[in-house]
Amino acid sequence: MTFEGEYNMKLIMLGAPGAGKGTQAQILSEKFGIPSISTGAIIRGAIKNETPTGKLAKGYIDKGELVPDQVVIGIIKERLSEPDCKGGFILDGFPRTIPQAEALYAMGIEIDKVVDIEVDDDQIIKRLSGRRECPVCGATYHIENNPTKDGKTCDKCHAQLVTRKDDNPETIKSRLDVYHSQTEPLIEFYKGKGNLLEIDGGKTLSEATEDILKALSD
Numbered sequence: 001m002t003f004e005g006e007y008n009m010k011l012i013m014l015g016a017p018g019a020g021k022g023t024q025a026q027i028l029s030e031k032f033g034i035p036s037i038s039t040g041a042i043i044r045g046a047i048k049n050e051t052p053t054g055k056l057a058k059g060y061i062d063k064g065e066l067v068p069d070q071v072v073i074g075i076i077k078e079r080l081s082e083p084d085c086k087g088g089f090i091l092d093g094f095p096r097t098i099p100q101a102e103a104l105y106a107m108g109i110e111i112d113k114v115v116d117i118e119v120d121d122d123q124i125i126k127r128l129s130g131r132r133e134c135p136v137c138g139a140t141y142h143i144e145n146n147p148t149k150d151g152k153t154c155d156k157c158h159a160q161l162v163t164r165k166d167d168n169p170e171t172i173k174s175r176l177d178v179y180h181s182q183t184e185p186l187i188e189f190y191k192g193k194g195n196l197l198e199i200d201g202g203k204t205l206s207e208a209t210e211d212i213l214k215a216l217s218d
Contacts, residue, residue, distance in 0.1 A: 009034060009088045009216070010110065012095070014186060015117035016179045017172065018128040019201045020208060022140045024117065025092040027209055035084050039093035041138040042075050043067060053078070072096075073103045080109065096183050101190075114190040115212055117201035121176055128172050132161040145205055 009032055013021035022038065029036035046054030047061075053075050057067045076094050079085070091111075095101040104111070119127075130143040134154035141148050141161065148155045166175060190196040197215040201208055 009090075010112045011088075011090045012111055012114040012190075013090060013092045013117070014114055014183070014190070015201060016119060016121070016124055016183075017175045018124040018131065019117040019119045020127075020205065021115070021117050022092050023142075023146055023205065024115070024209060024212060025090045026139065028090055028212070031213075032088065032090075034088040034090060036090045036092055037076075037079055037085075037094075038138055039072060039076065039091075039096075042079055043072070044138075046075055069097065069099050069103065073100060076104075077107060080107075095186065098185055098189055101186055111193075111195060113216060114186075114193075114196050115199060115215070116187055116190075116196055117199050117208065119201040123202060124176065125169060125172050128167045129169065131164065131167050133164055134159050135162050 011028065013025045015021040022036075025036040025038070028034075043054070043057050047058045048054070053071060056071050057075070060067050060071070072094065076091075080089065095104055127142065127145070130145070132141045132143060132148075133139070134141075134157060136159040137154060137157045139154055139156050140146075141154075143151065148161065153160055166172070187196065197212070199208060199211050199215065203211070
């Protein structure tokens, strides 16, 4: 399957935690030559670099609170203004709520396609228990479905892989509850915009990727 001309795609990846949107975003990023922007990675980077927005976000996280929309939106706006986003981008983990989606439109940013990866909750819980993440570059892997070459270190930067603290079963169920109540309404929101692509994420990684590419080329 080929794509002709310059890609210049502005994409959003939707799906529950563990649906595979981060992995698919990485694949599409490499294929199209556009950055995959993970909200979580940006926030962690801003905190690590002690930027003004990072310090603000850290204050909420340290208190066990969600980072407010206005702070997340500010971080995303800063990132999308960087030169590498001029040719397009993939948003992974943003927007999470209807107000965030509306704020994105208020910035004057027109999204081409929204890829919604659908996976049932039971399968997600099984998936997340085997997920591993690179603490340096943010790449995500899975011990069964998407392992690294040696199963221990990142293929990209060779850092030791870690298991995220929020990938235990109880936390996963809590995160899924939040997704269903706060983020799932975005599906109808983007259906109304006419740019939603629904993908069966219960398939293998390569099959889901092929389905995404086919949907984007139609």
